[in-house]
Amino acid sequence: MQQNPTLQDSKTPPLQPSNGLAIEARGLSRRFGHVVAVDALDLTVERGRIHGFLGPNGSGKTTTLRMLCGLLRPSAGTAKVLGMDVAHAAEAIRRQIGYMTQRFSLYEDLTVIENLEFVAVVQGLPAKKRRVRLDELLGRYGLKDHRRQIVGTLSGGEKQRLALSAAVLHEPKLLFLDEPTAAVDPQNRRDFWETLFDISDGGTTILVSTHYMDEAERCHSLSILDVGKLAASGPPRRLAETLGQRVVEVETATPREAQTALHRAVGVLSVAQIGTHLHILVDEDASDPVGVVTTALRDAGLKGQVTSAQPGLEDVFVAVTIARRKREAARSAA
Amino acid sequence: MNSLRRLFAIMQKEFRQLKRDRVSFAMIVMIPLIQLTIFGYAINTDVRHxxxxxxxxxxxxxxxxxxxxxxxxxxxxxxxxxxxxxxxxxxxxxxxxxxxxxxxxxxxxxxxxxxxxxxxxxxxxxxxxxxxxxxxxxxxxxxxxxxxxxxxxxxxxxxxxxxxxxxxxxxxxxxxxLDYNPERISAVSIVPGLLGVILTMTMVLFTAVAIVRERERGTLEMLITTPVRTAELMIGKIVPCIGVGLVQISIILCLGVALFHVPIRGSLVDLYIAGLAFIVANLTMGLLNSTFAQNQFQAMQLTFFFFLPSILLSGFMFPFDGMPVPAQWIGELLPLTHFNRMSRGILLRGATLSEIGRDLWPLAAFFCVVMTAVLLRFRKRLD
Incomplete structure (x- = not known):
């Protein structure tokens, strides 16, 4: 799939970033009244990467994206997008980014082609290129048969593909996607990610927010957000590796009893039942995670096979949120 | 050049949406029709029967x-x-x-x-x-x-x-x-006033809703992330509404002549020029309204906040000269006051625009001041 990331370059001299970073944020914060939505966030995204924002609802993902798009002013901190300061160069940034909002934000009462034509003109796509580009997008995103269809009557997956084509229509260097797969089924999600990799191959940097672990795992790098704070960041695999041996699995005939017993055990952070297995995260201070779990089961008079397991992103997420709760508890105690 | 293209694209989009929005389309025709018929027959300052x-x-x-x-x-x-x-x-x-x-x-x-x-x-x-x-x-x-x-x-x-x-x-x-309304039919003197009243109501609401609806539906977030300029957006929203306003003037005039035998003693061109200035003034008021309103309900409330003093202090309800001086000051700020004078002058007294053109400048001033406020207040941001 061919992408031409130098469309803007033909009109304006390329704005050279200070380094190979597409996004660089320091201490980025945003308050709404007394609520701190984003709290001193540091973020670096290298060019050409797919960077994920992982976090539950209300963790500040959308607020951060909006600040990076220049839609919200940071209460504190600075951010450079494509080498330009969001506080001063919002308009220049807008010409080079694409933004797919969380909520569908094209006109439901216009047809597919009317929407795309509108966005094309507003984005300043030259008239000569417009027709070719729109045909190309309609073909690539499977919307050719829906050209003249009123957008309000499209399915969730079709709307999402339309929203994506509108966001990449002007061949942005940086693409912001805010929970793009929230309204689509798993098959469409897989296809959608294939498309993202195609776009990424063309040289576009992508910042995508999600609360799906499987999507987060596909990103080149990841920032885990928790109540507005950066909880962890790095490539998904390395994040998981930081947990070392702390994940333990138990196979037992009495999973409910074992779960109750383990919940009470010292050193056990979380227990989740997956089928007949128990998936357990052990405290980082424990030197022998398998030993901790074995002892706890024996003390409760239960039998089970305890093995060390490969940590996943979900474990990272759980570890991060629990660590935060512990810090908060310690602070309120002091 | 790009700016003009964007402006045109917004106008085209507005027209397309209007064309498909049957409710709005019906409102354009029905509001003047119903209001004129009801008010024309009901508002009667002559004591009869x-x-x-x-x-x-x-x-x-x-x-x-x-x-x-x-x-x-x-x-x-x-x-x-x-x-x-x-x-x-x-x-x-x-x-x-x-x-x-x-x-x-x-x-x-x-x-x-x-x-x-x-x-x-x-x-x-x-x-x-x-x-x-x-x-x-x-x-x-x-x-x-x-x-x-x-x-x-x-x-x-x-x-x-x-x-x-x-x-x-x-x-x-x-x-x-005796000179203007020998049959003492109120409607004849009411219709020129109603023309302005109906336009005030629909025009302010129209542009206010045009922006607020985009805010509600989330499309404004998409729009302000593009290179589109505030002025392009605002003018692109206003122009289609001007067409709507002119259509409404025509409907009201036709009805007024057909139902109430309203005389058109002055020039229609003069009346449409006065109407155009008045429409644009009200449309910008609607835009200002939209910079405050977060949803259509608030836009409606704010419209009424503007509509009521317009009706009461413009000389439509009560003779302007009989009002207390401070009320007259407020009345002078309202576009409806000036349009009322012009429409009555042109329709009933056969005045020309050069004779009553002094009421055009306040409308132009109103547009400039309010539009400046709109451009200052509307930010391509969500905060």
Missing amino acids: LRAAVSDESRTDLSRELIAMVAQTQVVDFVGTASGPRELEQWIKEGRVSVGIVIPFDYARRVERGEDQPAQLLVDGSDPIVGQAVMQLAQLRLPGVKATATSRNAAVEERATAMTSPVSRPIIPFEVR
């Missing part, structure tokens, strides 16, 4: 002719005949009638003797407008009595002429309106 009853104890040709003459004025409609003055008083007390005419048994004799006030007029004074209207009516003589008397003898005619008749036609509103 007051309910009246008569107690005729004379039962002569003269008394019956007096009743017929009073009925002909249309100031009152006879809804009943009472058995005597007592019953008439009771009916007025109960509010069943506003006016009672008492014709005593010796009425014919008194008229022929040339006595003053041979009959009596009972008036419900609790409604000052009714009281005023009927009291004016009472001060005038009835030509019909004279005519009746003529056929009898000259002496009676003389006395009848000298008589202060209890009933006659109201004369003061007639005199005032």
Whole structure:
């Protein structure tokens, strides 16, 4: 799939970033009244990467994206997008980014082609290129048969593909996607990610927010957000590796009893039942995670096979949120 | 060049959306249609068709002719005949009638003797407008009595002429309106005012909703992430609405002429120029409204916040010169005040724009000030 990331370059001299970073944020914060939505966030995204924002609802993902798009002013901190300061160069940034909002934000009462034509003109796509580009997008995103269809009557997956084509229509260097797969089924999600990799191959940097672990795992790098704070960041695999041996699995005939017993055990952070297995995260201070779990089961008079397991992103997420709760508890105690 | 293209794209989009939005489309036509019909017939400052009853104890040709003459004025409609003055008083007390005419048994004799006030007029004074209207009516003589008397003898005619008749036609509103509205139909003077009132309501709401709806549906977030400029967005929203406003003016004028025989004494071009300035002023007000309103309900409330003083202080409801001076100051700030003067001048008095053009400049000033406020207030941001 061919992408031409130098469309803007033909009109304006390329704005050279200070380094190979597409996004660089320091201490980025945003308050709404007394609520701190984003709290001193540091973020670096290298060019050409797919960077994920992982976090539950209300963790500040959308607020951060909006600040990076220049839609919200940071209460504190600075951010450079494509080498330009969001506080001063919002308009220049807008010409080079694409933004797919969380909520569908094209006109439901216009047809597919009317929407795309509108966005094309507003984005300043030259008239000569417009027709070719729109045909190309309609073909690539499977919307050719829906050209003249009123957008309000499209399915969730079709709307999402339309929203994506509108966001990449002007061949942005940086693409912001805010929970793009929230309204689509798993098959469409897989296809959608294939498309993202195609776009990424063309040289576009992508910042995508999600609360799906499987999507987060596909990103080149990841920032885990928790109540507005950066909880962890790095490539998904390395994040998981930081947990070392702390994940333990138990196979037992009495999973409910074992779960109750383990919940009470010292050193056990979380227990989740997956089928007949128990998936357990052990405290980082424990030197022998398998030993901790074995002892706890024996003390409760239960039998089970305890093995060390490969940590996943979900474990990272759980570890991060629990660590935060512990810090908060310690602070309120002091 | 790009700027013009973007402006055109926004206008095209607005037209397309309007074309498909049947509710809005119906509103464009139905609001002026319904409002004009209802207000045109209902707002009536002439007192006519007051309910009246008569107690005729004379039962002569003269008394019956007096009743017929009073009925002909249309100031009152006879809804009943009472058995005597007592019953008439009771009916007025109960509010069943506003006016009672008492014709005593010796009425014919008194008229022929040339006595003053041979009959009596009972008036419900609790409604000052009714009281005023009927009291004016009472001060005038009835030509019909004279005519009746003529056929009898000259002496009676003389006395009848000298008589202060209890009933006659109201004369003061007639005199005032003689030049422009001889039939004393309120609608003729109401329609030019209604033109402005209806436009104020629809135009302010239209642009306010045009922006707020984009905010509500989330499309504004997409729009402000593009290189589109605020001025392009605002002008692109205004222009299609101007077309809507001009269509509404045409509907109101056609209806006014067809239903109420409103004269168009001045030039239509002048009227449309005045209308255009007025429409644009109101549309920018709607845009300003949209920079405050977060949803369509708030936009509606804010529109009413602007609409009410416009109706009350523009001279539409009450004569402008009769208002307290501070109220006049506020009135001068409102576009409707200036448009009312122009539309009445052009339609009813046949004035030209050069004669009443001094009311165009306040509209232009209103547009400049409000548009500046809009451009300063509207930010391509969500905070």
